[in-house]
Amino acid sequence: MSATTSLRATLIGVVLSATALIPLQGTASAAPNGHAGTTAVPAAATAPVAGIEDATAHALAGSLADPSWRRQVRNAVLAEDSVDLRALTGASATSAGRRLAAGVAAADRDAAAAKGLGAGAGSLLRVRLADPSMEARLAGGTAPWVAAAPSDDDGAAITAYDSSGTAHALSADAVPDRPVLVVGVDGAKAVTEGMKVVDKALKARGLAVPAPAAEVAPTASASATGIDTTLINSVRVSDVKEPWIKGDAEIFTLVTGFGTDGKPRVDTVEMPYLNDEDTTYYPNQVLVNWSNYKYDMADAVMMEDDGDTNYQALAKAIVTVLLTITDQGAYIPLADALLDAIPASWWTDDPDYVDSWYTLARTTSGTRNGAAANGWINVSPYHVPAL
Numbered sequence: 372m373s374a375t376t377s378l379r380a381t382l383i384g385v386v387l388s389a390t391a392l393i394p395l396q397g398t399a400s401a402a403p404n405g406h407a408g409t410t411a412v413p414a415a416a417t418a419p420v421a422g423i424e425d426a427t428a429h430a431l432a433g434s435l436a437d438p439s440w441r442r443q444v445r446n447a448v449l450a451e452d453s454v455d456l457r458a459l460t461g462a463s464a465t466s467a468g469r470r471l472a473a474g475v476a477a478a479d480r481d482a483a484a485a486k487g488l489g490a491g492a493g494s495l496l497r498v499r500l501a502d503p504s505m506e507a508r509l510a511g512g513t514a515p516w517v518a519a520a521p522s523d524d525d526g527a528a529i530t531a532y533d534s535s536g537t538a539h540a541l542s543a544d545a546v547p548d549r550p551v552l553v554v555g556v557d558g559a560k561a562v563t564e565g566m567k568v569v570d571k572a573l574k575a576r577g578l579a580v581p582a583p584a585a586e587v588a589p590t591a592s593a594s595a596t597g598i599d600t601t602l603i604n605s606v607r608v609s610d611v612k613e614p615w616i617k618g619d620a621e622i623f624t625l626v627t628g629f630g631t632d633g634k635p636r637v638d639t640v641e642m643p644y645l646n647d648e649d650t651t652y653y654p655n656q657v658l659v660n661w662s663n664y665k666y667d668m669a670d671a672v673m674m675e676d677d678g679d680t681n682y683q684a685l686a687k688a689i690v691t692v693l694l695t696i697t698d699q700g701a702y703i704p705l706a707d708a709l710l711d712a713i714p715a716s717w718w719t720d721d722p723d724y725v726d727s728w729y730t731l732a733r734t735t736s737g738t739r740n741g742a743a744a745n746g747w748i749n750v751s752p753y754h755v756p757a758l
Contacts, residue, residue, distance in 0.1 A: 487683030520555030
């Protein structure tokens, strides 16, 4: 997902917080031979996720020279949409799979650290078939190449590796004849864990502790007590050209306004259902819990985890900027301040900003187009009665 090119270009020029983390872009090479019978995946904890994924893809490709291990990987990706790579290598009875296991576990830890998640995130690296049209050729025995999930939606070429370690440049615009396996981070898990990191940082500085956004039934009876909310009836993000190798989007929204204590507040809302562009979803999801806010207005900024998102850096940057804003006794839009706080890496190559909605009121109802003209939401007031 991305905003329009013109808006993205404008936002790149914003003076960003000094706390921002700017990861290096590029690829890393995986050494084909490790120590003590292992296949190493060389990636430092400070490396960007894209480099870790590329190194892991290179190492996995080399390991597929073993026919037994290649069959195991093939069967796994044909059986599931996305396969836990650490679990797959850890449980393998093949020599190639066992040699790769330690390197994959280390790469998993590096990926978690690079995303600011820590060890509690568990396994993050996954492997999947790039496109359903490749299933027949893979099942028929064609040896797959392996590529890393791209963080740059606008890239013209994709690098894939064969079992000898040779790199092949594939067009981002055309699905190749050969099956391609994709190594990437479990975006849904990363967003869930990342929201915990952001929430913890906001709580520590008194900038809100949101309860998890919940689906509620629009037919529930109203009561004289309870909470007023704004419900997302439907949502759609515009069609944007993406490479064939790109997987599902991992979307979340940051709702911001002034809390009841007069301090700026940010509530995080996960949107795991919002996978595809140019598709309308009907989530019946609470977007704003008005009991959290002093004024009857709030802003919403929709973002996507595009791979190299570092949630610790994001949380630190948001906190740093919002703590400089004080309540002036009237509603002040905070979406621009939040956008200014976003780390610089989010505006470099991978457009993680999706869209934003200003001045959503407690009484707002109907369809609202986003400020970036990249999507719309249909909302309505909804009273959640007390139990």
